[in-house]
Amino acid sequence: MGNTRKKKKHHVPLRLNVLFFAVFILFSALILRLGMVQIVEGEEFVKELGRTSSTTARIDAPRGLMYDRYGNVAVDNEVEFSVTYTNPSRTTNSQSILQLARELEELIDVDTERITERDKRDYILLQMTQEERYELVSKEERKEIDTVSAEYRLEVERISDEAINNLTEKDIQILAIYREMSRGYANSPQRIKRGITEAEAHLISENLYRLPGIDILRDSRRAYVYGDSFRDLFGSTGAIPREKLDYYLSRGYDRSDYVGTSFLEAQYEDVLRGQKAVMESIVTSNGSTALDRSVTERIGQRGNDLVLSVDMELQQLLEGIIEDEMKKAGNSFILDRSAYGVLMDPRTGDILAMAGFYDPAGRTRESKADHIGNVTKAFEMGSSIKAASVLTGFEAGVAYPGKSFNDRPIRLPSTPEKKSVRNYGWLNDIRALEVSSNVYMFEMGMLMAGCQYPNNCRWTNLQGAYNEVRYSFSQFGLGAETGIDLPSTSNGLAGGTTIAGNLLDLMIGQYDTYTTLQLAQYISTIANDGYRMQPRLVTEVREPVSTRGELGAVIQKFEPNILNRIDMSDEYINRVQQGLRGVMTRGTASARFANKSYQQLVKQGQPK
Template identity: 25%
Template sequence: MSVRDHGPVIQRTITRLHKTSEAELFQLKHRLDPVTGTILILVIGLVLRLWFLQIHKGYEFEERSRSNRVRELRIIAPRGSISDRQGRPLIATRPSFNVVWTREDAPNPDEVVKRLAPILHEDIALLLDRIREQSDNPSYMPMRLKEDIDWKTLVHIENNHYNLPGVRIEVVSARDYQYGDLASHLIGYLNEISPAELAKRPRGEYQGGDPIGKQGVEKILESELRGEPGAAMLEVDAHGFEKKQVATLEPNTGNDVQLTIDLDLQKAAEDALAGLAGAVVATEVNTGRILALASAPNLRLAEFIGGISKTSWKGMLDDPLRPLTNKAIQGQYPPASTYKIITALAGLNEGVITPETAFHCSGAMHFGNRDFKCWKKGGHGTISLRRAIAESCDVYFYQTGLRVGVDRLAGYAKSLGYGGKTGIMLEHEKGGLVPTSAWKLATYKDKWHEGETLSISIGQGFDLVTPLQVNRMMAAVANGGTLYQPQLVERIIRPGGEVAQAFTPVVQGKFKGSAGSLALVRDGLVAVVNSPGGTAGRVKIPGITVAGKTGTAQVVHRTTFESVQGDTPYLYRDHAWFTCYAPAERPLIAVTVLVEHGRHGGSAAGPVARKVLMKYFNIPDEAEEKAKAEKAAAEAAAASAGGD
């Protein structure tokens, strides 16, 4: 192509260009070298930067790119069940659906909450409060906005998935309390882990919002019941929408816990205590297995689930029936006349009495400068061991106790497990109190007065015991003096059915006295129920010989309200005890009942124990039978009338 081909304009231009001197062109050409240099230096700068990002810090960024896209959604393991000794579940587990929201996926909570509030039927402010509470969590961690939503809400949320960025449904296992509050003190309940509990746990084991056992077996066997949470690794896009499930780590279902409790017996015990405040303990005499452990009133579980409100907490604290206390293991009461068993054993073994030793009861015993009264105003006359136990003569035991002395008496009490915790697998057990002269000196800086020995000989004064302790003492008396640790858990079973751990009876001690002395006392205990004049005649069960001891524990000094028992305010009424075992010939079960402010052991506590025993021995309730028979008769009569 020749320049001549172009028009005159270009011709002129080219002519002018041609005027560029070779020298100037040469000079300009050399200015290109620093240009090349500058470009290369800057490109090397970029290469260094790439090296820094991709090689030096590469793994850091790689990690961040991974956490950028993968969300770990925890799958809380199905919790193990808690069943009775026969494997009947006391509480079941069901899936529960929670609404969770991940901040990192959708940074603007207002928008999400605005859309979510009408679906959940919740206040916007309330949902924002929940977000604020959890705002310390890392942004990738899902926050719970609402627990346990129903199916309709669940479907609604799933259908609106694309309007709710960052919102997901989390499945957790929740408890189904099919028997209501049955054994609630024993079983406990689940709630969200508290920040304090979370801080105590190893990092990563729990996350905020995880359910955790708060009391009873749920708490103590938390690690067995909980199982191991799994996780779904979800790949999400920048808007938090799920792209695909990368991997799933299946959760390991928790182990089942089989208790020694018998569902029927527990129900019978709780039914018998209905409307009362008190406790029932029933154990196997020869193993220490607990068949029933009831404390009335039960915890009202419904008020605890999802966090207890201040008002209902205060209501429970102020309730005179004290529903928060597990009275079977935490209630400490004067043992009252049930303690006469100890006094009798101490007297026999220390040789201060024999079965034939007789004391005279005139209705009171003068000691020091006051009268120590017997509950029977007219007195028992001349009385020896068997009748003294059967009729619970106070004077007889004043005399015996006085001769044994406080410290020797304490030795026998302790050898039957008093004054220390039984070691039952439950929290906050109380140990009661067995006074000694040394104890009094240490505690009150005062020497022991013999008059106090009289009081403690009949289980008043400083003596304090729990129903569980009394029952263990009774079982030891029945089985020949072996003290078993109360056993609550029979076995722990893996999800496959394999036994992870089996519990066996644990012997904690042996009564220090002779077997003969125990036999003599047992003879008295049989008389309590079965002889005329025995204090617990109404406990008698056809076909089964029950042996037991009543007790009536003073709450305030007797003189204060003696004359007006009938009108004594509830809180000043005596506590009623009854502890027993059966069958007397070959003891299998020990039952102990305490009814707070129930007044008389025989009339208030005895019938409760009787109902439990009847259930245990499968003896139909006569009253029930009678009602049934009457009904049948009425029906028959109606039928025959109709036939005429």
């Protein structure tokens, strides 16, 4: 029994010894092979590596399209060609780039408008010899200069105006090309000119063999099917802004990429951006002879498409109405004239159309479409906000449905006389809305501030009244974020001086300022029984398809979003709705609309 146990103990050390010996042999073979590769064959592998070159080209893909609410293409892509320069190394000599710019100048014409005087000075200095540069700054001055950059700045400053004036048109063309080439980064294509002509493309193609780093890139540019209609709000594309460079680089963009820089193009950059095609080429050569070449390509894809809430036919109709009305007004005494309009579905927040027209001051008027003014420019909206004032008075308890006030002039100390267009006498809330009574709104504002005009006016709650009115207005979207899907909008401006007279102006829309979109959201909130909807320009994101005129599968659908419900009862809201209806049938707008049905308005080209 004891002998059996001893024999079993000897089996384990024997097996371990065999395993250790096998591992030793394997490591020895591995070390021997590494020695052969590094010492014996190392030089040959270095030569092989030198004979192999790898280049990777990233080809931009077209951006996604934009469709209107009925599937009509509004923003498309057109193919164009760009000439690019790829700097193979950060250490590339500036003189080499300049010489390449000289050769390229003979083949293309470029825009020179962005050339600055500093660019010209740098260009002149670049062409000067070392001796000529030394003559610009004395030895004594150079001794006092601490840094190379300071020395360079001094040399630039010493370039004479005469030398700048002597630059020829050809010099400026070369400078413009050189400027774009030098802005690029190592191993990254830098566009020198977009949209080269067919003749330029042929000339460059014929001379590519002597233009190292120069290439022709298939590009795309935006095409607007409806011309300038809604053009501003579609947005623009361009080079990455300097202040956003780090942001885009961290998200996988190249420095030379073009991105959305404003409005919808910027807001939906992540959606519209296409997936680049990547082409990797590995070449093994012996001297100037290519021995082997392999190309690996990853297919790119156009960006996803947007379906907008906008009806482009209605948009054009609204633009035409606004422009015609501005022309009918003629050269009135008003210097800066503008008109804006937003058509919004109160139930969903869909922006159906949004147009603007601006006619600036001056003898020579340069009128133009200004659609973005609907979200960037704020105005005193006047009597159009009185429905919010009435609801505010109801909620504050200073008025109620059927409450009457005497419409007559209001005279406050140190304040100009306040009155309506005419003295209406006693009138209730509905009639006040129908005739646009100022005094009815003044009475509610004064009562909220602790003033029972004319006998007991103490203004015990003036600041509180301001706060209460502005809070109430903000529930409708007046002076608040609208929530529209655009990157930059205005929220309007609150007046600064909280005196009694200004409170009365606030109640009739002649103190704080609001945008046209805020006004549309406010009136839509009342029409939607007190529910404030988030305005939206994009309703869906869809996959790109190759078949023209067809929409791809839905990737994301944006449902209508309720931002808030105003703090007013249904009774109050219904009462104000009656008053607004009365404006059209019996009040200030009845002369134009009283005898017309909804269908007639649409047929005659009136906004829906």
